[in-house]
Amino acid sequence: MSPIVKLLAQRISLSLLLLLLISVVIFAGTIVLPGDVAQSILGQSATPEALANLRAELGVNDPPVQRYFAWLFGAMQGDLGTALTSGQDIAQALSSRIGNTLFLAFWAAVVAVPLAIFLGLLAVRFKDRWPDKLISAVTLASISIPEFLIGYVLMYFIAVKMRWAPSVAMINDSMSLLEKLHSIALPVAVLTLVVLAHMMRMTRAAILNVMQSAYIETAELKGLNAFQVIYRHAFPNAIAPIVNVVMINLAYLVVGVVVIEVVFVYPGMGQYLVDHVSKRDVPVVQACGLIFAAVYIALNMFADIVAILSNPRLRHPK
Amino acid sequence: MSDTLLKVRDLKIGATVYPPGERPRDIDIVHGVSFDLAPGKVLGLIGESGAGKSTIGLASMAYGRGGVKITGGEVWINGRDILKGSHKDIRKLRGAEVTYVSQSAAASFNPAKKIMDQVVEAAVEQQKFSRKEAEARARVLFAKLGLPDPDNIGDRYPHQVSGGQLQRCMTALALCPEPDLVVFDEPTTALDVTTQIDVLMAIKEAIRDTGVAALYITHDLAVVAQVSDDIMVLKMGNTVEYGTVDQIINAPQEEYTKALVSVRSIEHEEKAPTEEPVLSVRNITARYKGTQFDVLHNVNVDLYPGQTLAVVGESGSGKSTLARVITGLLPPREGEIEFAGRKLSSDLNGRSREDLRELQMIYQMADVAMNPRQTVGTIIGRPLEFYFGMRGAEKKKRIVELLDEIELGEKFMDRYPAELSGGQKQRVCIARSLAAKPKMIICDEVTSALDPLVADGILKLLLDLQKIENVAYLFITHDLATVRAISDNIAVMYQGKVQRYGGKSKVLNPPFDDYTDLLLSSVPEMKLGWLEEVIAHRKMESAGN
Numbered sequence: 087m088s089p090i091v092k093l094l095a096q097r098i099s100l101s102l103l104l105l106l107l108i109s110v111v112i113f114a115g116t117i118v119l120p121g122d123v124a125q126s127i128l129g130q131s132a133t134p135e136a137l138a139n140l141r142a143e144l145g146v147n148d149p150p151v152q153r154y155f156a157w158l159f160g161a162m163q164g165d166l167g168t169a170l171t172s173g174q175d176i177a178q179a180l181s182s183r184i185g186n187t188l189f190l191a192f193w194a195a196v197v198a199v200p201l202a203i204f205l206g207l208l209a210v211r212f213k214d215r216w217p218d219k220l221i222s223a224v225t226l227a228s229i230s231i232p233e234f235l236i237g238y239v240l241m242y243f244i245a246v247k248m249r250w251a252p253s254v255a256m257i258n259d260s261m262s263l264l265e266k267l268h269s270i271a272l273p274v275a276v277l278t279l280v281v282l283a284h285m286m287r288m289t290r291a292a293i294l295n296v297m298q299s300a301y302i303e304t305a306e307l308k309g310l311n312a313f314q315v316i317y318r319h320a321f322p323n324a325i326a327p328i329v330n331v332v333m334i335n336l337a338y339l340v341v342g343v344v345v346i347e348v349v350f351v352y353p354g355m356g357q358y359l360v361d362h363v364s365k366r367d368v369p370v371v372q373a374c375g376l377i378f379a380a381v382y383i384a385l386n387m388f389a390d391i392v393a394i395l396s397n398p399r400l401r402h403p404k
Numbered sequence: 405m406s407d408t409l410l411k412v413r414d415l416k417i418g419a420t421v422y423p424p425g426e427r428p429r430d431i432d433i434v435h436g437v438s439f440d441l442a443p444g445k446v447l448g449l450i451g452e453s454g455a456g457k458s459t460i461g462l463a464s465m466a467y468g469r470g471g472v473k474i475t476g477g478e479v480w481i482n483g484r485d486i487l488k489g490s491h492k493d494i495r496k497l498r499g500a501e502v503t504y505v506s507q508s509a510a511a512s513f514n515p516a517k518k519i520m521d522q523v524v525e526a527a528v529e530q531q532k533f534s535r536k537e538a539e540a541r542a543r544v545l546f547a548k549l550g551l552p553d554p555d556n557i558g559d560r561y562p563h564q565v566s567g568g569q570l571q572r573c574m575t576a577l578a579l580c581p582e583p584d585l586v587v588f589d590e591p592t593t594a595l596d597v598t599t600q601i602d603v604l605m606a607i608k609e610a611i612r613d614t615g616v617a618a619l620y621i622t623h624d625l626a627v628v629a630q631v632s633d634d635i636m637v638l639k640m641g642n643t644v645e646y647g648t649v650d651q652i653i654n655a656p657q658e659e660y661t662k663a664l665v666s667v668r669s670i671e672h673e674e675k676a677p678t679e680e681p682v683l684s685v686r687n688i689t690a691r692y693k694g695t696q697f698d699v700l701h702n703v704n705v706d707l708y709p710g711q712t713l714a715v716v717g718e719s720g721s722g723k724s725t726l727a728r729v730i731t732g733l734l735p736p737r738e739g740e741i742e743f744a745g746r747k748l749s750s751d752l753n754g755r756s757r758e759d760l761r762e763l764q765m766i767y768q769m770a771d772v773a774m775n776p777r778q779t780v781g782t783i784i785g786r787p788l789e790f791y792f793g794m795r796g797a798e799k800k801k802r803i804v805e806l807l808d809e810i811e812l813g814e815k816f817m818d819r820y821p822a823e824l825s826g827g828q829k830q831r832v833c834i835a836r837s838l839a840a841k842p843k844m845i846i847c848d849e850v851t852s853a854l855d856p857l858v859a860d861g862i863l864k865l866l867l868d869l870q871k872i873e874n875v876a877y878l879f880i881t882h883d884l885a886t887v888r889a890i891s892d893n894i895a896v897m898y899q900g901k902v903q904r905y906g907g908k909s910k911v912l913n914p915p916f917d918d919y920t921d922l923l924l925s926s927v928p929e930m931k932l933g934w935l936e937e938v939i940a941h942r943k944m945e946s947a948g949n
Contacts, residue, residue: 215447300511307465308526309499322516398516398561 091293094366094391101387105380108143109161113154116368143169156374158389166373171365176373180355184377186257187347187354190270194277198330198339202282206289206328207321210297211312219288227282230288234354237276237349245272250332255350273350279344292324298325326393340385342381409482409617410441410464411733417468417641423855424544433459436477439634446611448628448649450664451638453826459622460638461587464690465502465637466494475724482584487544499526503578507590509570511563519573520558523864527581538580544631547575548613549606567719568599569766574607579614586611589621596718597882598926605939621857624826626665626928629653629934637661655932665855665930670863670889674908677893680745681706682876683730684844688739690729699725701738701900707844707893714887716863717897717936718923722772726897727846730878731765744843761791764837770829770851774821780807780832781817787839808836808867809872831865838858838869851886884927888912896920 109245124140125132141147160167166176205225209218228236251271261269295321296302305319344356351357355374360368394400415776434456441447449457463474466486478485486497492533503526506512523545524538533541539558539853546554549572562570571591578586591607592600603681608631611618622628628649635652637644637660645658656662658857683706690700700722707713716725728734730741733751741748744762749755767773774783784803788794794802804814810831821829830850837845847866850861866877867890881887887894894911894942896904898919916924 161893172813186483300508301507303469304504304506304515304522305623306499307467307504309495309497309530310494314529319514319517323514397515399563402561402564404564 089403090394091108093394093400097387097390097394099281101383105383108379109158109162109322109376110229110282112159112372112379114150115249116151118352154327157369160375161373162369165368166376169362169367169370170369171362176370180373180377183353183355185360186352187343189257189266189271190255190277190347190352191336193270194268194274194281194339194370195336197274198278198281198335202285202332203289204336205282205286206312207316208317209286210291210293210320213294221286225286228279229283233280234345234349236279237272237346240272240275244275245285245399253350255352257353270350270352273346273352275344276349281338284337285328285331289324292327293320295385296320296323313324322396325396327395329392330386330389333385337382337385340381357364406769407442408440408480409443410619411440411480412440412460412464412477413438413480415460415463415474415479417456417463417472418475419468419472431674432475433472434463437638437641437643438477439636439643439646441585441617441619443617443635444615445634446620446632448632448635449619449621449638450623450625450635451644451709452623452857454640455638456641458589458730461589461621462504464585465498465504465584465585467498468482473686475772479610480793496530499583501528501582501583503581504587505571505574505588505591505740508560508594509574510567510594512574517561518558519562521562522694523558523573523577523580526577528680530581532581534786542576542580545579545610547574548610549576549601551576555641556684569596571595571603575603577605579610582614583616583620587619587621590623592627593622593624595805597884598718598922600627600681600928601926601935601938605935607631608935609872619679624928626930629930631930632765635665650932651783653932658754670867672744672867672890675708675711675892676907677706677711679709681742682709682744683707683731684742684879685726685931686740686742688726688729688736688741690725690736692725692735693933694736698737699900700729703739703900703902705893705895705902705905707876707878709876710870711845711888711892712870712877712879713893713895714879714881714891715895715897716881716884716887716923718882721897722900723897724848725900727765727848727878727880730846731763746886757791758805761787762843764840764842764844765771765846765848766830766837766850768852769824770833770850771821771851773833774829776821777822778811779818780824783832784835787836789841806839806894809838809869814893825858826854827861830854830862834862834865834869838873838875841873842875844878846878846880848880849882850879852881852883852894859886864891871906884924888916896923900937 100228124137124144124146128140145153157167164177166180168174169176169179205221209221212218223339240251244250252269253272255273257269258265293316297316302315302319303313310318343354344351344360347354347356348360355377359371359374414436415434416432416436418430418432420428420430422428427721435761437456439447439459447458451457459469459472463467464479464481466474466479466489467476474487476485479487481497481501485495489497508864513519520539520542522541524533524535527533527541528535529536532538533806540700542558543554546557551557551569551572557569557573565573575591588607592603597605604627611631620628620631634647634650635653636646637658639660642783644654645652645661648700652661653665656665685703685705688700688703689698703726705713705715715723715726725734729736735750740750743759748759780805784806785799788799788802798885803817807813807816812828812831816824816828821832824832851862854862863886870876870877877890880888891908893906894904894908895902896911896919902918904917912924913921924944925941928934
């Protein structure tokens with residue numbers, strides 16, 4: 087087996103193992119937490135018999151290991167259980183919301199990633215001159231301001247004053263793609279501002295690091311212009327760290343949008359999670375936790391795979 | 405076209421330096437240098453590090469490395485003063501009229517791109533040739549430079565070919581756009597001595613066949629004598645002497661040139677082994693973890709008290725691995741090591757503090773072997789505390805003694821490594837190892853990073869200290885001149901085996917085995933026509949590293 091296939095196989099099996107471990111942690115965590123689901127469903131005035139009946143019905147009394155495996159095998163088959171509070175099937179309730187969350191994250195990424203990398207390249211080209219400083223200042227400022235504040239500020243100016251985009255990002259299946267994009271324009275803008283700085287600065291740092299190499303001097307002495315040097319010779323050697331930080335930010339876009347979804351009343355996973363955490367609906371919290379963990383692990387795995395594939399020494403062994 | 409291709413007049417180059425603890429200030433690196441180069445001719449620029457030779461070479465492409473700035477003078481190429489050109493003019497010049505070959509091709513090739521893409525890039529980008537024409541030309545150059553499989557080597561990535569091959573690829577890269585002038589900056593310095601000859605010959609023939617002019621920069625006068633028409637000797641940014649190669653080599657006028665031309669001045673009489681050896685390496689076979697082949701095969705050598713054993717070989721011969729085995733960093737698969745009459749644990753963790761104290765080490769890179777945030781006094785004082793528990797005035801007295809022994813003196817005690825020259829740093833490392841009062845010191849290429857005259861001083865110091873302290877040296881080096889200068893016994897290593905072993909007079913005199921013959925004959929000699937002579941008389945191909 088070639089070394090690169092072996093490395094990739096190792097990396098992927100490590101991810102699966104990690105996901106399994108996290109499922110244990112999520113399950114154990116929700117058991118250890120204090121509180122009583124039955125109590126929170128029935129309220130303070132419930133009789134002890136009613137509480138006992140409900141607990142038996144919910145299966146809370148079974149041994150934890152048995153409950154874990156039942157839950158795990160169910161999850162592997164796409165059955166995430168039923169929500170305690172509403173009795174709804176979780177997988178069904180989640181499916182449209184995951185779609186919405188991914189839709190928002192995808193369009194935020196489509197805008198933010200190329201923009202961040204382009205700004206990073208630009209900052210390298212004009213290092214320590216005004217364009218570099220301006221880019222750094224603006225992106226750092228946007229990452230430093232809390233995202234809900236940016237959200238409300240944009241809402242006030244763009245939605246309320248100028249009326250370019252709606253302040254509430256409602257979407258549904260009957261809308262066309264263009265209508266949907268118009269609807270989510272503001273949350274996409276906010277998310278872009280939030281993740282831009284991190285990716286832009288890593289692009290800048292990774293490329294500047296490569297710019298110290300002797301082969302950059304070779305390229306300069308070939309008479310290439312600054313952009314050719316950066317784009318052809320520096321960028322290919324800086325891909326691994328850049329992809330890494332891009333993936334972490336994409337993961338953030340998927341799992342970290344809770345606040346934005348609440349601000350813009352967007353029907354995504356974040357809001358669904360928040361609703362059910364407050365009701366102590368353990369199966370929903372577990373399901374959401376598992377999905378978020380899977381997204382994080384998958385994206386980071388993808389970053390590592392790109393890093394392995396971008397290394398010519400691994401791709402083309404001696 | 406005029407009969408001068410490159411005309412440099414009163415070239416002045418400066419830089420901003422940032423000394424520790426002081427304000428940045430501007431210094432001059434080159435103080436007004438002038439020379440002419442006719443088309444198709446080769447001018448050798450020679451000098452020690454800091455002489456400004458690379459800086460001058462790059463200035464002929466209007467390039468300043470790091471913070472280096474050209475502050476005055478004129479550089480005329482093909483009748484234009486390039487220092488007056490715009491950015492765009494300069495870009496059109498680079499990679500088209502003037503190209504560059506660097507010291508380390510391994511670092512100068514982009515690891516993420518195929519060799520061919522990089523070789524033809526300048527020619528295509530400067531619109532000298534179409535991509536197709538440039539590739540055809542590159543293949544011709546690959547063949548001319550003696551690269552294996554010239555039709556396909558361009559499809560490889562830089563890490564897939566050896567260092568010597570990559571250096572030839574770099575030469576092809578420079579010649580591909582049909583430039584008028586190539587700047588060769590120490591193109592063979594990083595190569596093994598037997599590989600150096602092949603690359604040198606390839607470069608020389610390529611220069612002759614393409615009729616290109618060249619600036620050939622090196623610190624090795626014997627090398628530059630083989631390829632140049634004229635030589636300029638530089639020191640601290642000034643021209644010392646400028647003349648034809650014949651005049652510089654055979655009739656040098658200036659003292660400094662004479663010092664460079666004269667062979668090593670150290671005479672060292674070989675001592676016969678007298679007592680029991682201090683170190684006996686017995687049947688050592690070793691391999692690195694996770695690999696399938698042995699890098700050392702059944703190695704046997706002895707080192708006697710107060711004497712020097714030189715272990716000489718090219719990269720990959722196993723000489724540094726032998727040092728790792730002796731120090732305990734790499735436990736061998738077979739064999740054992742006796743030291744000072746006792747058996748040494750093969751693993752570093754099994755060794756006593758006495759074992760560690762009596763066996764010291766000095767490294768090639770003195771500046772990374774010292775903590776940059778400690779003073780010289782702290783660095784030398786550390787083994788005194790650690791091994792002998794010295795404190796206060798007693799420790800200080802001993803530090804001063806050691807500083808006197810290495811000819812630096814007490815005033816160096818409070819200095820930091822960054823304030824020392826390369827030779828001074830290596831002296832401090834020598835003092836640090838002597839502080840432990842060792843029976844034996846492993847010297848791993850300790851003079852390789854130093855200029856010849858500075859290296860000479862270090863070798864003299866080591867020999868003097870050997871007489872005073874009766875310490876034995878295991879001297880690892882690839883440089884045969886160093887071996888001649890200081891050894892009593894020599895072990896020639898080749899592909900993990902001891903090829904030849906014995907007293908200096910025996911090892912360095914005929915009859916030779918084929919490898920030792922190749923190695924000894926590959927050391928450049930300071931005479932004209934040596935290169936052609938030695939190539940004609942070869943019995944064996946070089947290792948091709």
